[in-house]
Structure formats: structure tokens, C-alpha cells
Amino acid sequence: MAVIRLGYVHVRVTDLAQARQHYQETLGMDPVHEEDGRVYLKSWDEDDHHSVVLEEGGVGLVKFGYKVTGDGTLDAIETRARSFGASCERMSKGDNAGVGDGLRVTLPSDHVLELYSDVEYLGTNVGKLNPAPWPRGLRGIGVPRINHALITTEDPALLERFFQDVLAFRPAERLVAGDEDSDLVGSWMYCGDQPHDIAFVKGANGKLHHFAYEVDDWSALLRAGDVMSMDDVPIDFGPARHGITRGGTIYFFDPSGNRNEVFSGGYRTGPDFRPITWTMDQAARGINYTHREIDQAFLEVVT
Ligand SMILES: [Fe+2]
Secondary structure, X not given: OOEEEEEEEEEEEOOHHHHHXXXXXXXXXXXXXXXXXXXXXEOOOOOEOOOEXXXXXXXXXXXXXXXXXXXXXXXXXXXXXXXXXXXXXXXXXXXXXXXXXXXXXXXXXXXXXEEEOOEOEOOOOOOOOOXXXXXXOOOOOOOOEEEEEEEEEOOHHHHHHHHHHOOOOEEEEEEEOOOOHHHXXXXXXXXXXOOXXXXXEXXXXXXXXXXXXXXXXXXXXXXXXXXXXXXXXXXXXXXXXXXXXXXXXEEEEOOOOOEEEXXXXXXXXXXXXXXXXXXXXXXXXXXXXXXXOOOHHHHHOOO
16 A cells, blocks of 8 residues: 555646657657647656646646555545645546546645556557567657656645655655754655655745656766757756765756756665755755755746
């Protein structure tokens, strides 16, 4: 009974044609469905129906979905979310193309989180029988899969408690301004064995800082940077290494200004992992271990 992974991120984009160019041609995702000004996209190594939804009109996060196991998890989460005081409603098959019934929760940070176990299986682009390590004909970066999202919240301690108590996530790394939980500035939390499946830092409620794609390694990251340069993609920073998670990173923007990341590596966690603490005087190293500095725009630009 558990949350499995980040399933999808649904974002608004100002211009659907420009966004398609970015997500399909530069990142290399495949469109799987289109309706009502929305495009549903899947990466080549993902099994489920879609992992990104682009909706024309505005900018920023509409909602995101996490896939859960089907053994009564949704009922258990609903009970815990209600006793936490979060508002919940059941979502119906068809609310999201390819996704079945589920649970829609408004987080204490005002973000809309959808939880579901029933989703149409499309399979990866290499199949499950004697598969090639990657499919021929990838476009652009050829991202294999999405990995995590980072959102902002006015009350990181409250949101950490929600993810811990309601969704059974654990913190892998915590950025603190003092010794107490009340001074929590950010938390990187996991539900499986990654360093993070969700992260949040102090900021405005309801906002998206970035969502990330996983790539194989440092050389894939550098190649991703090459493609971004070929396609004039605005880069925020990187390639660099994070202190927090130890992952490799490049942050960049889609044409609407939503921040994306390509992320590689990072250590493994698990049920016995003890959280790592970062103090504010070392926050720059935590975010960008290579350069030990953070641009103000990195802290302030959210959508
Ligand atoms: Fe990230």
C-alpha cells in the first residue's frame, strides 16, 4: 500500500504550438492524445498513458498526479487526508485522458494532487521482450522519463507533515534555517528508493518551481545541454552537481517560462535512510555544489 511515483505533470502554456516544439522536438516526447486545447505526451521509456499534459492558456501548474498501488491505497489515503484536514474529492475515469477513477486532494500548499492506480498501459518504445537499450529515431534530447517536481509552499513544515503522515513519504534531505522544524526551508522527500519524488521550498502557495526528467548519466546531461543550445533553449544553470541529492542537473525553461530540469544520478534511499540536513549558510552549495552560488532568479522565478 504505497505511492509509487510521480505519474504526470499538467502545466499551462501560453502557446501550444511553441510548447509542442519544445516538448516534442527538443525534449523528444511523443504526443499520445489531443483534446480541447490539451496535448498529452509520453516519454519513450514510460509505460503509462502520459506523463506531461500541456494546456493552452497561461502558465504554471494545473495539477500533478502520483500513481499508487491498487490495494486499497486510495481509500486509506482519503481517510488520512480527511483527518489531516485536507479537502478531497473522488475523480472520475475520463477526467484525465487514459486515467481511471482516483482521488483529488488539495494540498495544504493549495496545489492539486491527483492519486490513481488505474491508467491505460501503452508500454515503452522498446517493448518488454528482448528490448534494445534505447529506441532508434529519438528526437532531440530523447528524455526517457519524468522524475520529480519541486513546488513552493508558505509552510514547508506543514507540507512535509502532510506528505509524511498522509502519503508515507520520507524526507531524504532537509534545508533548515535553525534547529527546529518550524525553521524548515525546504524538504526533498521520497516514496521509493530515489533521493526525491517530490520536493518543496518556502515560497508562494500553489506555484511550480520545476519538474524534472531523468537522464542516464553525466554524458547524457551534457548532450542534453548541446541540444538545448542547438534549439536556443534558455538555460537557467548547469551542467552542475547538486549538493542536495548529489544529482547532476541542467535547469532550463520551456517557451512559456515553466522551468524544466534534466537530472541524472543521485544516491539510493529506502525505509532505513536517515535524513541529511543542510544549513542555510551552505544552501548555495546544496543547490549548486559545483559553483557554490545561486542566481536570485533561480530562487524567485516560479510559475
Ligand atoms: Fe529537481
